[in-house]
Amino acid sequence: MSLLTQLLHNRKALVGVTILVIVILVAVFAPMLTEYSPTQRVGRPHQPPSADHWLGTTRLGYDVFTRLLYGARVSLAVGFGAGLLITVIGTVLGIIAGYKGGVVDEIITFLTNMILVIPNLPLLLVLAAFIGQASPLVIAIILGFTSWAWGVRVTRSETLSVRQRDFVKSAQMLGEPSWRIMAFEIFPNLISIVGINFIGSVIFAVITEATLEFLGLGDPNTVSWGIMLYNAQNASALSVGAWWEILTPCVALAVLGLGLALINFAIDEIANPRLRTGGMLARWTGLVRRGEGQL
Amino acid sequence: MAFLLRRLAFYLAAFIAAATINFFLPRLMPGDPIKMMFASAGSELSLDNLNALKLTFGFIDAPIGEQYLAYLKSVFTGDLGRSIKYFPLPVSDLLGRALIWTVGLVGAATLVSFALGTFLGVMAAWRRGTRFDTVVSLASIFSSSVPAVVVSLITLFVFGYTLGWFPNGYAADPMLDPSWNWGYISSVLYHGTLPMLTMVVVLTGGFAVTMRNNMINLLGEDYIVMGRAKGLSDKGVMLWYAARNALLPTVSALAIALGAVLGGSLVTEVVFNYPGMGNTLYQAILARDYPVIQGALLIMTAAMLIANFIVDLSYVLLDPRLKRA
Numbered sequence: 159m160s161l162l163t164q165l166l167h168n169r170k171a172l173v174g175v176t177i178l179v180i181v182i183l184v185a186v187f188a189p190m191l192t193e194y195s196p197t198q199r200v201g202r203p204h205q206p207p208s209a210d211h212w213l214g215t216t217r218l219g220y221d222v223f224t225r226l227l228y229g230a231r232v233s234l235a236v237g238f239g240a241g242l243l244i245t246v247i248g249t250v251l252g253i254i255a256g257y258k259g260g261v262v263d264e265i266i267t268f269l270t271n272m273i274l275v276i277p278n279l280p281l282l283l284v285l286a287a288f289i290g291q292a293s294p295l296v297i298a299i300i301l302g303f304t305s306w307a308w309g310v311r312v313t314r315s316e317t318l319s320v321r322q323r324d325f326v327k328s329a330q331m332l333g334e335p336s337w338r339i340m341a342f343e344i345f346p347n348l349i350s351i352v353g354i355n356f357i358g359s360v361i362f363a364v365i366t367e368a369t370l371e372f373l374g375l376g377d378p379n380t381v382s383w384g385i386m387l388y389n390a391q392n393a394s395a396l397s398v399g400a401w402w403e404i405l406t407p408c409v410a411l412a413v414l415g416l417g418l419a420l421i422n423f424a425i426d427e428i429a430n431p432r433l434r435t436g437g438m439l440a441r442w443t444g445l446v447r448r449g450e451g452q453l
Numbered sequence: 454m455a456f457l458l459r460r461l462a463f464y465l466a467a468f469i470a471a472a473t474i475n476f477f478l479p480r481l482m483p484g485d486p487i488k489m490m491f492a493s494a495g496s497e498l499s500l501d502n503l504n505a506l507k508l509t510f511g512f513i514d515a516p517i518g519e520q521y522l523a524y525l526k527s528v529f530t531g532d533l534g535r536s537i538k539y540f541p542l543p544v545s546d547l548l549g550r551a552l553i554w555t556v557g558l559v560g561a562a563t564l565v566s567f568a569l570g571t572f573l574g575v576m577a578a579w580r581r582g583t584r585f586d587t588v589v590s591l592a593s594i595f596s597s598s599v600p601a602v603v604v605s606l607i608t609l610f611v612f613g614y615t616l617g618w619f620p621n622g623y624a625a626d627p628m629l630d631p632s633w634n635w636g637y638i639s640s641v642l643y644h645g646t647l648p649m650l651t652m653v654v655v656l657t658g659g660f661a662v663t664m665r666n667n668m669i670n671l672l673g674e675d676y677i678v679m680g681r682a683k684g685l686s687d688k689g690v691m692l693w694y695a696a697r698n699a700l701l702p703t704v705s706a707l708a709i710a711l712g713a714v715l716g717g718s719l720v721t722e723v724v725f726n727y728p729g730m731g732n733t734l735y736q737a738i739l740a741r742d743y744p745v746i747q748g749a750l751l752i753m754t755a756a757m758l759i760a761n762f763i764v765d766l767s768y769v770l771l772d773p774r775l776k777r778a
Contacts, residue, residue, distance in 0.1 A: 416598050423662075
């Protein structure tokens, strides 16, 4: 509860949440915001932006604005789906490794370190190529199962310190089963770490999905921002001067990424008050410095 | 010393694991490379010819276990087979050429962005709450959340196509022969500017945020207050008391970030048509060039391991406690 109110009082969070809400609304109400279909020829190829086609048309005569709206659905779905999967796996393994210790910890840590040293994107590229024309769902699943290592590392080290606290000790004394301690004593204390991990994973998933599709490893019939980039690149949009075709998905991805990153940064600030450097602190620092005669 | 030995053992295990993944993944890929190769020629090959070709490419007809052992052996002897697309070029030659470009690009970009990011992070933390801090923080958040594809494409669009200041592809002027003269080197630098700029934009933010947050956490420590109480100069406390300690977690973040660096470099190389490892891997996947795919993944992993080891070494230098451990 207090986390929510704090989030709303943080200016970074406010901007981030606003961006996210707008993208979600656009994705949900896409059919009402445009009269065109994203998969039908509605104009002549490579028309610059005009009153009829706000963001111009692609080489195949699709309406760029329409594809932008519908594409938000895929980006959000893959982002949040894969992000959730990454976070769940990372958190569960991290807490188990940190709490259980011993051989279990050794095995999980070894696997984690192993995955961290194998370059992620090249591996994903090979995996996606092996599957061939991966649909967004498949991309989300591959991302989920290959990218949890960072989450495990962070969650584990935090669990190690929470485990030492008195309330965990007393729960152990009371004879609570270890799954209960992990789920109800430790997990609630990791919520900010889990939140940061989740949003970070969503950013990662959105970016990586777009990247894989841009590289031509996605299903070319999907309507998504990554496929828009891929089609634009294939149509040599840059060299024929159809900047609207390539810049539109670029800006969309950048804005969504920025919104999510702002939320992440705000959670970090709330969990760790020292990072908060709003106007109050600046004034206070100014006073101190003036007192020291350094300003 | 024990610390480094333990790390070395881990890296060896990780390398073998990567080699194992490498061995099995391409074998699960759809399509037979030999058939694909000659599908375009439109002629059917006799079985004898096909088998002879398979042998040349190292696809021996043996149980999978035997194939695996043979593969591991060849990996450790540095024999990565021959490329299918550029037959009969050995994979190690092909990748060796690509590796030089990537190491140059990635190395330079990582060093510049690490130095720049760390410096900005230290300054932002030291002047936290000021306008400088706000600008650096926001710019860092932006830089670390925007996809490398987007930055690459926009950079290419603005500086390559619209303004025409820089070339749109290749690592050097194709008309020039590689040599150590000024003409060639300046051409390489000129062609490398945009990819490098792109990567620095993508990477700097992450380093700056990490450094700033570590540093701010440390500024409340007693020894910082002590430093100030002793009357040390602002700069002295900032650099020798705070920044030095804040650097430790940043360096270990660097080790993890290296994977992302290679990923970012892959995208940038593809967009700028830069002849590095990433682009080579990408082309190999499009052509289903198994030996090159295997070799590229393996060499990229090896590069990651070596970079991680260098980070470990620097960690020992930065944190004297590890020397005794």
